[in-house]
Amino acid sequence: MTEGTAQGAAAGEAAGFAKFIELVKSTFNIQNIAGKALDSVYTVTNYTDVSLVTGSIYSQYEGSKCIGLGTIAETDISFCSTITKLGHVPGYVTGNTNSITAVIESNVKKIVADATTATVEFTKTATKAATDTITKQKTSEITATYMIYQSTIIASVVAILKKKDE
Template identity: 40%
Template sequence: MKVHYINILLFALPLNILVNTHKKPHTTPRHTETTRLLCECDLYIPNYDNDPQMKEVMQQFEDRTTQRFEEYEERMNHKRQKCKDRCDKEIQKIILKDKLEKQMAEQFATLDTDIQSDAIPTCICEKSIADKVEKDCLRCGYGLGTVAPTVGLLGTVAVHAWKPAALKATIAAALKLNTTEISAAAKTAGDAVGAAKVIKLIQSTFKIQNISGQSLGSYITTNTYTDVTSIYEAVYEQIQWTCLPRLDGYLLVGGANPNDPMCSVVWGKIVPGLVGQGKGVSYNEVIQKTAETIVSDAKTTAVVKAAKVTSVKKAAVETTQKGVIDAASIELYNAIGYSVLAIIIIVLIMVIIYLILRYRRKKKMKKKLQYIKLLEE
């Protein structure tokens, strides 16, 4: 029997319909259950004995677990030791306290209690001027004795802390003050070296000793050694006058002078260019390029020399200022030393006064006690 629902006019009506089936229950085949059983021996066989990856994972787990247990044991031992040490200290304090209490009780028990109140003279309770001075001297000596090492220590520390900052500030101020002087000295030295370099290169390159009827040292100075045009024109004029032919009216005079080293150098630079397949080079172009190279080398030499002079001047300024600061710090050290010495002397005087007054007070007290004993007898 089955139940079917049919929607009729939006109403769900249950209909019971008898269904005739031709299946016979006694002929229906039954499902045979398959039994899966394990042997008793198979229950205790591990599944991953032959798996190397599983073995590696198990070994790692075991190693990490062992390491963590060891670390935990170390921490616990450390904590136990700390607790034990703290307990031992507390026990020692308690034992020491008990011993002190017992000793004090024994000492108080052995004291003579037969002291009458009238046996103590009244003059002892009255503070004399000597007692006041004694206590004041002791107090001053204690205070000054405590202050003296502190003054020496703090003074030394203060000087050491002040010295680097003062040295840095002094050097900076001195360099700023002497900047113009250092720059001028560096420029003068650089220009002198540059002019000497130009003269040396002209002599070695062109074999020229004089220009325009005056020596190279007179013509090339610290103000003109960087003027490429002036040097080029002077050298060109000297070479043209000596080595090249020129017109004198209607006559061609002069010419190449093979005996002059200057002419040999110039023609040695020009002739190789004239030979190569019609490609020539002008002698004035050669002179101009050579003059530019000479001036460039001289400028480089001048810059290097100026940098060296600047560093030397700055080092000299730093050395001078360092000497000044060292002298000032030595004076401060001396002042601190004198102050500490004065404080120590005052402390010694206070201690001596205290000892004298104490001795006198004890002497008076001894006489008073002897007088009291005589009166009691």
């Protein structure tokens, strides 16, 4: 059953990572970081690192010229607006980088928690499915092997009984 557990864990991690990417996109209205797709910036092994994710999203925010008097590029307006909307929490001060980082971090923590929950739930389901499949395969193998011996035993018994009748 170790094989089923390993298959379930791998499937669970993949599902959790997919959920993480989905939530980052929908929460922050962002498709990439520094010109790279989210699934190439983050991996199955690092997406739960809150400080890494917070830092990279903040860097994208800074690079988008959301702060200051600079012109906001057309493609960055929705991202900047989303961060501002997320900032309507106690303690947020517009333009204060510590407040912005705190807003991003609080949302990243929720995303990571939700993705981790998805990982655990999917792992349970996938492990059960993989274990059931493996159990069925092994049972079929055992049955097939048993049938070979059963045929041999039946043939031997029939031969003995025939010999006895003669």
